[in-house]
Amino acid sequence: MSSVGAGSSLQVHAVRFGPGQELLGSLQAFVEKRGLRAPFIITCVGSVTTAKLRLANATATNTNQVMHLSGRFEIVSLVGTLNPDAHLHICLSDGEGRTFGGHVLGDLEVFTTAEVVLGEAVDLTFSREMDGRTGFPELVVRSKTEEELKALGF
Template identity: 30%
Template sequence: MSRKQYSLRRTYIGRLPQGADLLEGITKICKEENIKIGKITAIGAVKKAVISFYDQIEKKYHNIELNQEMEIVSCIGNISLLNGQPFVHCHIVLADNQGRCFGGHLMLGTEVFACELIIEEFEGEPIERVYDEASGLNLWHPALILME
Protein backbone atom coordinates (compact mmCIF):
# COMPACT_ATOMS: atom_id res chain seq x y z
CA MET A 1 0.00 0.00 0.00
CA SER A 2 1.33 3.43 -0.89
CA ARG A 3 -0.06 6.52 0.77
CA LYS A 4 -0.33 9.60 -1.41
CA GLN A 5 1.10 12.87 -0.16
CA TYR A 6 -0.13 16.31 -1.07
CA SER A 7 1.19 19.81 -0.51
CA LEU A 8 -0.55 23.16 -0.45
CA ARG A 9 -0.70 24.83 -3.88
CA ARG A 10 -2.94 27.86 -3.43
CA THR A 11 -5.25 29.29 -0.77
CA TYR A 12 -8.35 31.34 -1.53
CA ILE A 13 -9.71 33.52 1.27
CA GLY A 14 -12.87 35.54 0.91
CA ARG A 15 -16.55 35.74 1.56
CA LEU A 16 -19.71 34.82 -0.25
CA PRO A 17 -22.32 37.51 -0.93
CA GLN A 18 -25.49 37.70 1.12
CA GLY A 19 -28.25 35.67 -0.52
CA ALA A 20 -25.88 33.26 -2.28
CA ASP A 21 -26.46 29.54 -2.04
CA LEU A 22 -23.61 28.23 0.11
CA LEU A 23 -22.98 24.94 -1.70
CA GLU A 24 -23.56 26.40 -5.14
CA GLY A 25 -21.19 29.31 -4.41
CA ILE A 26 -18.37 27.07 -3.22
CA THR A 27 -18.87 24.74 -6.20
CA LYS A 28 -18.83 27.67 -8.64
CA ILE A 29 -15.49 28.93 -7.29
CA CYS A 30 -13.98 25.44 -7.51
CA LYS A 31 -15.13 25.01 -11.11
CA GLU A 32 -13.98 28.50 -12.17
CA GLU A 33 -10.54 27.96 -10.60
CA ASN A 34 -10.37 24.32 -11.78
CA ILE A 35 -9.67 23.07 -8.25
CA LYS A 36 -9.45 19.28 -8.43
CA ILE A 37 -8.35 18.51 -4.86
CA GLY A 38 -8.68 20.63 -1.77
CA LYS A 39 -10.13 21.48 1.60
CA ILE A 40 -12.93 23.87 2.54
CA THR A 41 -13.65 25.65 5.82
CA ALA A 42 -16.29 28.29 6.45
CA ILE A 43 -17.94 30.22 9.27
CA GLY A 44 -20.72 32.79 9.32
CA ALA A 45 -24.50 32.68 9.32
CA VAL A 46 -27.36 31.56 7.11
CA LYS A 47 -30.90 32.81 6.58
CA LYS A 48 -32.13 29.24 6.09
CA ALA A 49 -30.54 25.89 5.44
CA VAL A 50 -30.98 22.47 3.92
CA ILE A 51 -28.92 19.68 5.40
CA SER A 52 -29.26 15.95 5.00
CA PHE A 53 -28.73 12.71 6.80
CA TYR A 54 -27.60 9.58 4.94
CA ASP A 55 -29.67 6.52 5.85
CA GLN A 56 -27.20 3.63 5.74
CA ILE A 57 -29.94 1.00 5.42
CA GLU A 58 -31.97 2.70 2.68
CA LYS A 59 -28.77 4.09 1.08
CA LYS A 60 -30.30 7.48 0.43
CA TYR A 61 -30.19 11.02 1.77
CA HIS A 62 -33.08 12.52 3.75
CA ASN A 63 -33.22 16.32 3.63
CA ILE A 64 -33.89 18.44 6.70
CA GLU A 65 -35.09 21.99 6.04
CA LEU A 66 -34.20 24.59 8.65
CA ASN A 67 -36.25 27.69 7.86
CA GLN A 68 -34.66 30.03 10.36
CA GLU A 69 -31.63 32.23 10.88
CA MET A 70 -28.69 30.20 12.16
CA GLU A 71 -24.99 30.54 12.90
CA ILE A 72 -22.48 28.43 10.97
CA VAL A 73 -20.64 26.86 13.89
CA SER A 74 -18.51 24.77 11.55
CA CYS A 75 -18.46 23.95 7.87
CA ILE A 76 -15.74 21.67 6.63
CA GLY A 77 -15.35 19.69 3.45
CA ASN A 78 -13.24 18.48 0.61
CA ILE A 79 -12.95 18.86 -3.13
CA SER A 80 -12.30 15.97 -5.46
CA LEU A 81 -13.53 14.87 -8.89
CA LEU A 82 -16.80 13.18 -9.76
CA ASN A 83 -17.21 12.26 -13.42
CA GLY A 84 -14.18 14.45 -14.19
CA GLN A 85 -15.68 17.61 -12.64
CA PRO A 86 -14.83 19.34 -9.34
CA PHE A 87 -17.15 18.00 -6.64
CA VAL A 88 -17.65 19.68 -3.25
CA HIS A 89 -18.48 17.47 -0.26
CA CYS A 90 -19.21 19.50 2.89
CA HIS A 91 -20.66 18.86 6.31
CA ILE A 92 -22.06 21.70 8.36
CA VAL A 93 -23.06 22.37 11.97
CA LEU A 94 -25.57 25.17 12.54
CA ALA A 95 -26.79 26.71 15.81
CA ASP A 96 -30.16 28.33 16.40
CA ASN A 97 -30.89 31.30 18.69
CA GLN A 98 -31.02 28.95 21.71
CA GLY A 99 -27.62 27.42 20.95
CA ARG A 100 -29.12 24.12 19.79
CA CYS A 101 -27.04 22.57 17.04
CA PHE A 102 -28.11 20.79 13.89
CA GLY A 103 -25.66 19.12 11.58
CA GLY A 104 -25.40 17.09 8.45
CA HIS A 105 -24.44 17.05 4.82
CA LEU A 106 -24.62 20.53 3.23
CA MET A 107 -27.24 20.65 0.49
CA LEU A 108 -28.42 23.16 -2.10
CA GLY A 109 -30.89 25.63 -0.62
CA THR A 110 -28.69 26.98 2.18
CA GLU A 111 -28.93 30.76 1.87
CA VAL A 112 -25.97 32.83 3.07
CA PHE A 113 -26.41 35.77 5.43
CA ALA A 114 -22.64 36.16 5.93
CA CYS A 115 -19.93 33.64 5.11
CA GLU A 116 -16.17 33.78 5.43
CA LEU A 117 -14.62 31.03 3.37
CA ILE A 118 -11.18 29.45 3.00
CA ILE A 119 -10.45 27.08 0.14
CA GLU A 120 -7.09 25.33 0.19
CA GLU A 121 -6.08 23.76 -3.12
CA PHE A 122 -3.58 20.92 -2.96
CA GLU A 123 -0.79 20.04 -5.37
CA GLY A 124 -0.82 16.44 -6.46
CA GLU A 125 -2.72 13.78 -8.33
CA PRO A 126 -6.47 14.53 -8.41
CA ILE A 127 -8.74 12.22 -6.46
CA GLU A 128 -11.65 10.68 -8.37
CA ARG A 129 -14.84 9.55 -6.65
CA VAL A 130 -16.18 6.15 -7.65
CA TYR A 131 -19.36 4.33 -6.73
CA ASP A 132 -18.94 2.10 -3.67
CA GLU A 133 -21.43 -0.78 -3.72
CA ALA A 134 -21.17 -1.47 0.04
CA SER A 135 -22.15 2.08 1.10
CA GLY A 136 -24.13 3.23 -1.94
CA LEU A 137 -22.00 6.39 -2.05
CA ASN A 138 -19.52 7.93 -4.46
CA LEU A 139 -16.37 7.69 -2.35
CA TRP A 140 -12.71 8.39 -2.97
CA HIS A 141 -11.04 5.70 -5.04
CA PRO A 142 -10.26 2.48 -3.09
CA ALA A 143 -6.53 3.04 -3.73
CA LEU A 144 -6.77 5.79 -1.09
CA ILE A 145 -7.71 3.46 1.76
CA LEU A 146 -5.08 4.28 4.41
CA MET A 147 -5.03 0.95 6.21
CA GLU A 148 -5.94 -2.66 5.58
Protein backbone atom coordinates (compact mmCIF):
# COMPACT_ATOMS: atom_id res chain seq x y z
CA MET A 1 0.00 0.00 0.00
CA SER A 2 1.39 3.37 -1.06
CA SER A 3 1.48 6.34 1.26
CA VAL A 4 3.14 9.71 0.81
CA GLY A 5 4.81 11.38 3.75
CA ALA A 6 5.30 14.68 1.93
CA GLY A 7 3.97 18.05 3.01
CA SER A 8 1.38 20.13 1.25
CA SER A 9 -0.03 23.59 0.97
CA LEU A 10 -3.14 24.15 3.07
CA GLN A 11 -6.47 25.64 2.08
CA VAL A 12 -9.03 26.35 4.81
CA HIS A 13 -12.82 26.16 4.50
CA ALA A 14 -15.38 27.10 7.17
CA VAL A 15 -19.02 26.07 7.23
CA ARG A 16 -21.90 26.12 9.70
CA PHE A 17 -24.68 23.53 9.74
CA GLY A 18 -27.98 24.23 11.44
CA PRO A 19 -30.64 22.42 13.44
CA GLY A 20 -31.85 19.14 11.96
CA GLN A 21 -29.05 18.71 9.42
CA GLU A 22 -27.21 15.37 9.45
CA LEU A 23 -23.58 16.33 10.01
CA LEU A 24 -21.70 13.48 8.29
CA GLY A 25 -23.78 13.63 5.11
CA SER A 26 -23.65 17.43 5.08
CA LEU A 27 -19.86 17.39 5.39
CA GLN A 28 -19.55 14.83 2.58
CA ALA A 29 -21.84 16.94 0.36
CA PHE A 30 -19.75 20.05 1.12
CA VAL A 31 -16.54 18.21 0.18
CA GLU A 32 -18.04 16.76 -3.00
CA LYS A 33 -19.56 20.08 -4.14
CA ARG A 34 -16.20 21.83 -3.80
CA GLY A 35 -14.20 18.93 -5.27
CA LEU A 36 -11.86 18.64 -2.28
CA ARG A 37 -9.40 15.76 -2.77
CA ALA A 38 -7.60 15.64 0.60
CA PRO A 39 -9.97 17.16 3.19
CA PHE A 40 -9.75 16.80 6.95
CA ILE A 41 -11.37 18.26 10.06
CA ILE A 42 -9.39 21.04 11.75
CA THR A 43 -11.98 21.85 14.41
CA CYS A 44 -15.67 21.54 15.16
CA VAL A 45 -17.92 22.90 17.89
CA GLY A 46 -21.62 22.35 18.20
CA SER A 47 -24.23 19.93 19.42
CA VAL A 48 -26.22 16.92 18.24
CA THR A 49 -29.37 15.10 19.31
CA THR A 50 -28.50 11.69 17.86
CA ALA A 51 -25.40 9.72 16.96
CA LYS A 52 -24.54 6.27 15.63
CA LEU A 53 -21.01 5.21 16.60
CA ARG A 54 -18.96 2.08 16.06
CA LEU A 55 -17.11 1.21 19.24
CA ALA A 56 -13.40 0.48 19.64
CA ASN A 57 -13.85 -3.27 20.16
CA ALA A 58 -15.33 -3.77 16.68
CA THR A 59 -13.27 -5.86 14.26
CA ALA A 60 -13.47 -6.47 10.52
CA THR A 61 -15.52 -9.60 11.20
CA ASN A 62 -17.58 -8.13 14.07
CA THR A 63 -18.65 -4.63 13.03
CA ASN A 64 -21.93 -4.67 14.96
CA GLN A 65 -20.39 -3.12 18.08
CA VAL A 66 -22.54 0.00 17.63
CA MET A 67 -23.83 2.63 20.07
CA HIS A 68 -26.97 4.64 19.28
CA LEU A 69 -27.24 7.87 21.26
CA SER A 70 -30.31 10.06 21.62
CA GLY A 71 -30.53 13.24 23.69
CA ARG A 72 -28.61 16.50 23.78
CA PHE A 73 -24.85 16.22 23.37
CA GLU A 74 -22.07 18.76 22.98
CA ILE A 75 -19.45 17.96 20.35
CA VAL A 76 -16.26 17.88 22.42
CA SER A 77 -14.08 16.69 19.54
CA LEU A 78 -14.48 15.71 15.89
CA VAL A 79 -11.42 14.51 13.98
CA GLY A 80 -10.64 12.64 10.79
CA THR A 81 -10.46 12.65 7.02
CA LEU A 82 -13.32 13.30 4.62
CA ASN A 83 -12.41 11.50 1.43
CA PRO A 84 -15.39 9.64 -0.15
CA ASP A 85 -15.13 6.95 2.54
CA ALA A 86 -14.91 9.38 5.45
CA HIS A 87 -13.12 8.25 8.59
CA LEU A 88 -14.26 10.38 11.50
CA HIS A 89 -14.10 9.90 15.25
CA ILE A 90 -16.21 11.95 17.63
CA CYS A 91 -16.36 12.58 21.34
CA LEU A 92 -19.68 13.81 22.76
CA SER A 93 -20.61 14.93 26.27
CA ASP A 94 -24.08 14.74 27.81
CA GLY A 95 -25.79 17.12 30.24
CA GLU A 96 -23.88 15.65 33.17
CA GLY A 97 -20.48 15.85 31.49
CA ARG A 98 -20.19 12.12 30.72
CA THR A 99 -18.41 11.48 27.45
CA PHE A 100 -19.06 8.97 24.70
CA GLY A 101 -16.99 8.43 21.62
CA GLY A 102 -16.27 6.26 18.66
CA HIS A 103 -16.09 5.92 14.89
CA VAL A 104 -18.86 7.96 13.23
CA LEU A 105 -21.34 5.82 11.30
CA GLY A 106 -23.88 8.63 10.84
CA ASP A 107 -27.11 9.88 12.35
CA LEU A 108 -25.36 12.99 13.71
CA GLU A 109 -28.40 15.25 13.78
CA VAL A 110 -27.39 18.83 14.59
CA PHE A 111 -29.19 20.27 17.63
CA THR A 112 -28.30 23.99 17.63
CA THR A 113 -25.23 24.34 15.41
CA ALA A 114 -22.15 22.61 14.07
CA GLU A 115 -19.40 25.06 13.21
CA VAL A 116 -16.72 23.22 11.25
CA VAL A 117 -13.35 24.34 9.94
CA LEU A 118 -11.97 22.01 7.27
CA GLY A 119 -8.49 21.86 5.88
CA GLU A 120 -7.49 20.59 2.47
CA ALA A 121 -3.98 19.37 1.72
CA VAL A 122 -4.11 20.80 -1.81
CA ASP A 123 -1.04 18.94 -3.09
CA LEU A 124 -2.32 15.51 -1.99
CA THR A 125 -5.21 13.13 -2.55
CA PHE A 126 -6.78 10.83 0.03
CA SER A 127 -8.38 7.48 -0.74
CA ARG A 128 -9.16 4.30 1.17
CA GLU A 129 -7.97 0.84 0.21
CA MET A 130 -8.49 -2.48 1.95
CA ASP A 131 -5.62 -3.35 4.26
CA GLY A 132 -5.26 -7.09 4.79
CA ARG A 133 -3.49 -6.51 8.10
CA THR A 134 -6.43 -4.66 9.68
CA GLY A 135 -9.37 -5.92 7.62
CA PHE A 136 -10.56 -2.34 7.12
CA PRO A 137 -10.21 0.17 4.27
CA GLU A 138 -7.31 2.37 5.42
CA LEU A 139 -6.08 5.80 4.35
CA VAL A 140 -3.81 6.00 1.30
CA VAL A 141 -2.09 9.34 0.70
CA ARG A 142 -0.76 10.21 -2.74
CA SER A 143 0.69 13.32 -4.27
CA LYS A 144 -1.52 14.90 -6.91
CA THR A 145 1.18 14.10 -9.48
CA GLU A 146 1.17 10.43 -8.47
CA GLU A 147 -2.65 10.36 -8.62
CA GLU A 148 -2.70 12.04 -12.07
CA LEU A 149 -0.18 9.48 -13.40
CA LYS A 150 -2.26 6.63 -11.97
CA ALA A 151 -5.37 8.02 -13.72
CA LEU A 152 -3.44 8.01 -17.00
CA GLY A 153 -2.55 4.33 -16.52
CA PHE A 154 1.09 4.70 -15.46
